[in-house]
Amino acid sequence: MARVHNFSAGPAALPTSVLAEIADEMMDYRGCGMSVLEMSHRSSMYQQIIDDAEATLRRLLSIPDNYRVLFLQGGATLQFAGIPMNLMRRGRAGYVVTGNFANKAYKEAAKYGEAVLLASSEDTNFDRIPTMADVNARIAAEAAGDGLDYVYICQNNTIFGTMYHELPACGDVPLVADVSSCFLSQPLDVERYGLIYAGAQKNAGAAGVTVVIVRDGLIADGPAFAQTPQYLDLKTQAAKGSMLNTPNTFGIYVCGKVFRWVEQTGGLAAMAERNWAKANLLYDLLENSKLFHGTAQTDSRSIANVTFRTGDADLDAAFVAGAAEHQIQNVKGHRLVGGMRASVYNAVTMEDVQALATYMKGFEAQHSLSPRSN
Amino acid sequence: MARVHNFSAGPAALPTSVLAEIADEMMDYRGCGMSVLEMSHRSSMYQQIIDDAEATLRRLLSIPDNYRVLFLQGGATLQFAGIPMNLMRRGRAGYVVTGNFANKAYKEAAKYGEAVLLASSEDTNFDRIPTMADVNARIAAEAAGDGLDYVYICQNNTIFGTMYHELPACGDVPLVADVSSCFLSQPLDVERYGLIYAGAQKNAGAAGVTVVIVRDGLIADGPAFAQTPQYLDLKTQAAKGSMLNTPNTFGIYVCGKVFRWVEQTGGLAAMAERNWAKANLLYDLLENSKLFHGTAQTDSRSIANVTFRTGDADLDAAFVAGAAEHQIQNVKGHRLVGGMRASVYNAVTMEDVQALATYMKGFEAQHSLSPRSN
Structure with a gap:
């Protein structure tokens, strides 16, 4: 594949x-x-x-x-x-x-x-x-x-x-x-x-x-x-x-x-610019989402690991389970915290992040009528 | 190559x-x-x-x-x-x-x-x-x-x-x-x-x-x-x-x-048989050599690491230096002991060992008129 x-x-x-x-x-x-x-x-x-x-x-x-x-x-x-x-x-x-x-x-x-x-x-x-x-x-x-x-x-x-x-x-x-x-x-x-x-x-x-x-x-x-x-x-x-x-x-x-x-590929300054562009694409999506929310406080956000959840454990599980259909792997949060996590390290491309964003938006649209538990 | x-x-x-x-x-x-x-x-x-x-x-x-x-x-x-x-x-x-x-x-x-x-x-x-x-x-x-x-x-x-x-x-x-x-x-x-x-x-x-x-x-x-x-x-x-x-x-x-x-490839018994065949090819050569001698006592010999020397540090160095021409690598002894060492681990083939034996015999023939220092 x-x-x-x-x-x-x-x-x-x-x-x-x-x-x-x-x-x-x-x-x-x-x-x-x-x-x-x-x-x-x-x-x-x-x-x-x-x-x-x-x-x-x-x-x-x-x-x-x-x-x-x-x-x-x-x-x-x-x-x-x-x-x-x-x-x-x-x-x-x-x-x-x-x-x-x-x-x-x-x-x-x-x-x-x-x-x-x-x-x-x-x-x-x-x-x-x-x-x-x-x-x-x-x-x-x-x-x-x-x-x-x-x-x-x-x-x-x-x-x-x-x-x-x-x-x-x-x-x-x-x-x-x-x-x-x-x-x-x-x-x-x-x-x-x-x-x-x-x-x-x-x-x-x-x-x-x-x-x-x-x-x-x-x-x-x-x-x-x-x-x-x-x-x-x-x-x-x-x-x-x-x-x-x-x-x-x-x-x-x-x-x-x-x-x-x-x-x-340009050294660390260029890498940081690309990494923030990838992370911010997700952080912006989370800020504007009615379903997902980020778990880190704004001024403490990671450049590398974007953690988020819906607030509903069943929906989180459905999101993780449905990811594979979109060729998206490893978005389950750490077992200590649950929810979701997308690590957008250096070798993760903007295309990868866009694919995830597209899946998130689609998932949100599909579940927009669901009640949100917190 | x-x-x-x-x-x-x-x-x-x-x-x-x-x-x-x-x-x-x-x-x-x-x-x-x-x-x-x-x-x-x-x-x-x-x-x-x-x-x-x-x-x-x-x-x-x-x-x-x-x-x-x-x-x-x-x-x-x-x-x-x-x-x-x-x-x-x-x-x-x-x-x-x-x-x-x-x-x-x-x-x-x-x-x-x-x-x-x-x-x-x-x-x-x-x-x-x-x-x-x-x-x-x-x-x-x-x-x-x-x-x-x-x-x-x-x-x-x-x-x-x-x-x-x-x-x-x-x-x-x-x-x-x-x-x-x-x-x-x-x-x-x-x-x-x-x-x-x-x-x-x-x-x-x-x-x-x-x-x-x-x-x-x-x-x-x-x-x-x-x-x-x-x-x-x-x-x-x-x-x-x-x-x-x-x-x-x-x-x-x-x-x-x-x-x-x-x-x-047959498990450990078959592996041991092949390994002893490889090691013994070298040990037998060493026993019959007028130039090289093994350094381990007979009843303590390793199945995996065959150590030997000529007794003449210059000849040892010449042997090691000349090996590369025969596509033979890493036969220099450990820095603590000098001399030569051939490790004949599982993935080393009989053909590899035969190539080394051929080089050893050729080297011995070439240096057979040299005096041996011990």
Whole structure:
């Protein structure tokens, strides 16, 4: 069949040109007589692949020389432990809880030291990012008091469809951000952060690769926690060029191709423009709909994950079930919140979004006489 | 160019039929309109892929129902910590050190409890597996004394070309084995072990997948170490079907295809027969050579990694450098030991090995008048 309109929250749609290249190179990578899947990670051929991936990413994000770029495994979940193990040097870090993954990170950090809850939007079911003035005041107070090793945020909340539109002001305290679902969606000022990390399976490539970008001064003394597994020791991983052991070689190769594609299609500013055009097409539709409504507060809306519902669980289920007929896949909301979610990552096209909008309008017309339960 | 003879120690050669299938399915997996790289790990399509991979592996190894099969990330290096964190319940485990990776595991375990050195072959540069009678006597004494949570072995030592031909007798103490480089090379009696794990990048599929097979009773009480990262909690990972978070979806898909290929080509007994035929072709050549000699003691030889040298570092370098002309790749020994290594994993064909043997004989004839330095 033709390729579908894939709104998966991750692993997610990839550019068809990238997939075509991968297929083309599968039996014989550029005349070397083997697949990338078969290459020794210690070979010069493979070193060129990982070096190119890093170099392209450095160009895309203008990563300063004093930041290291790592390609690790284990996803955000493993970094929930790895970050405090490496950085909680005085044993105290601040967490802003804006959803499920921020909350998991917060709970995991408490295994390794004191995790201070700086702010939470749980009271409104995580439909917003907390007011930055309040967050900033709390950070300043904690920093002046017992001190903080870092401030942790989840910059885009995939499940709840929210995103920071302004970063917290952390002063001298390093900012650590899980940017998994907004990584490469838009420009990002690396120098504002001490550490950024992203699961690659949304915008950056293949599941099984975690990109970590860290200021070298933060990891110069090695892990803070004596019993840190060597795999999670960021200083050692940086010294070994992400090859303390065999990395996810094929996943990194996919990421390198996606980085190139982002560069070749205009870089991050152009990407952000296209992404907002796609997201706003849906947000505008939701604002004008009598059936659907968005779940995120307006000033906290995500560039990548558009969450919405009808207010009627049966209608939501009918919408999700009927999508496949229109070649639309993966619009069911996360099991924690229900409703619908359309992830409009980089490789999702405007045509995909238009197809979804057309289906939504048709569904609304068909159900316009139905009573709306809230 | 044509595909080369690839003797890489890992990531390593894959069956060409598997690569062809992957290429064929890259843009559209079996008519579903997307690539496996783009599939939500929560989709029914992907669940079928991981379930099939596990079912095939269970058939291949006759894995009993009371053993869990996990597909994790981070390689053996992450499990070097994960194993003691989960299993070192009384804080004391025995390690047999037969090479670099066993030694790394031994050192990592000492972060989490007492790592008891049961035996080592370092005195002869790891050219052998220690005498099993001695190992068994030591295990019995430790078990009767302060006790052991488990006995740890590295069953095949990729760098040194050695392999256990007999497992230690552990009595009631669970046996834990890193089988990375002999996994699926030959039949294996899962019930002899408490836990087996393998990096998939040798015989089982793609780098970035670690297969863990563990007896459920061993993990029923959760991790032994309170500060175990949740990612490494084997009980939780088992309860979540390896999907505590996004797994290496594509890597697991590759593994599933390789498992199928092993099954379709006759299963593990037939595989072992072919593997020994390949390895023995080289071992016989080495025994009869006046130039080359094998480095592993005869009764400790690996089924998968044939290590050899001339005794003259310049000749070794010339051999490695000249291989590419014969479409032979990755025969350089590990940087820790030098010399040469030919890994003859499942997907390396007899024709590949014959090409190497032909090159070795030709090289020997060419250098037969050279003095041999040891």
